[in-house]
Amino acid sequence: MEASKTKSSEPTIDLKVFRYRPEESSEASFEDYTVPYREDWVVLDALNYIKDKIDGTLSYRWSCRMGVCGSCGMMVNGEPKLTCSAFLRDYYPDPVQVEPLSYFPVIRDLVINMDDFMNKLEEVKAWLIPKEEQSVADGERLQSPAELAHFKQYSMCINCMLCYSACPVYGRHQEFTGPAAIALAQRYNLDSRDGAAAERGDVIFSDEGIWECTFVGDCTRVCPKKVDPAGAIQQAKVQATKDMFRSMLIPRKGTE
């Protein structure tokens, strides 16, 4: 371990960082680093300091450093956090442990494989499927403030996957569609311009969809954008229940 180059009079803070370099070892380890402590620094600043000044081999993802891109999610002292929004002053003077997001396979160091989540976004068709096709000449699709309000909260998702790392159901069973994918499905299902709620329902109202959820609620607690995926899932359960009773009481006409 290389010594940090801070002056001995400057305050410092210790980071215990998860390292996994498959070309060197099939096992993970922790490496200790001492970085300068600055009151305005976040964990991401500390990681950047390590990479710049101490150990250039450390791998991790980051981008906007202001909590909107969703790239820098990691476990900080066991809690899923955006490292650009986790202030060192909230941990100082205790050491800070940094690990990759839980329940995802680790490619290297703090970098996880997020393919599962990306596939789920495709599965739930997390995009607008309009009720009718419209040409540009037809003008805008109008939407009232009330109609916007119904789905706006779920549109705030930045795909940071902290919710997946907080979810013990996903931890146990990665087939579970998961909080963000379901919240995003609801974002479109509740959008008055969208017409594919039935299609998405066939995906998220399955056994691996909303019904795996036991409403632990930690996903909502860790979400940095207050999306409330747990709420989205419970409301989806109500919708699925209404759909089922409706279809039982009113036989569907037409081709089936």
Place this chain on the structure above:
Amino acid sequence: MTRSKEPIFWSLFSAGGVVAALFVPVTIILTAIAVPAGWISAEGMHELCMHPLSRCYLFLLISLSMFHWAHRFRFVVVDLGLKQGGTFVAVICYGAALLATIVAVIQLVSA
């Protein structure tokens, strides 16, 4: 993917959860504190329970509470690490709730 049949069980769980939340605490206070402490005698409680409305109350409380337990407990068992046999546990739990419901009907109707 096909839509799940879970809404049936989830509805029973939710109904049971509401009924248990609203009615169980006061009922426990009556049977565990009011009777033993002598606020009401066992005979008085007996007379109350014989009333048809009380029997309906008891039936709903017993049946819905059992379905609430069944659904929640079945997921707890899986959460606590049982990987296989989830369907087996579900059958046992809902089966027990159904049995309790049937026994309750028989006992409350015939008494």
Place this chain on the structure above:
Amino acid sequence: MNSEQNNRSTTELIRPIPATWWLKKRTYFLFMVRELTCVFVGGYALFLLALAGKLEDLKAFEELLYSPSLIAFQIIALPMAIYHSITWFNLTPKVMVVWRGEDKIDPRIIAGANYVACLIISIIIVCIVSRFRETS
């Protein structure tokens, strides 16, 4: 990008969730306590079922009501049932969202309404039961 394929190479590290996951975080532990209240709710339902079975025999009915071990069970079941009620009422607004135009009705109002309903129901039940206090 082929969406059917997870690009999982064999050097990726899998970190399984431990069976004791629910002991690792306070929120997880409280979740498990909330879930386990159903055991006491179910247990109490079985107690009521036993009482229902003894309706034809006053002596047996009485014995069940005064049984010390069953009273002890109920004394433990009571705080569990109350914890169920509290967690249930607090979570109800997440399941039942009520819109008034652009705004959601404050979730605290929905939760509060449940608490009030519980209180009123309990008072009504106690009033009804008190009518059976004097028997010959």
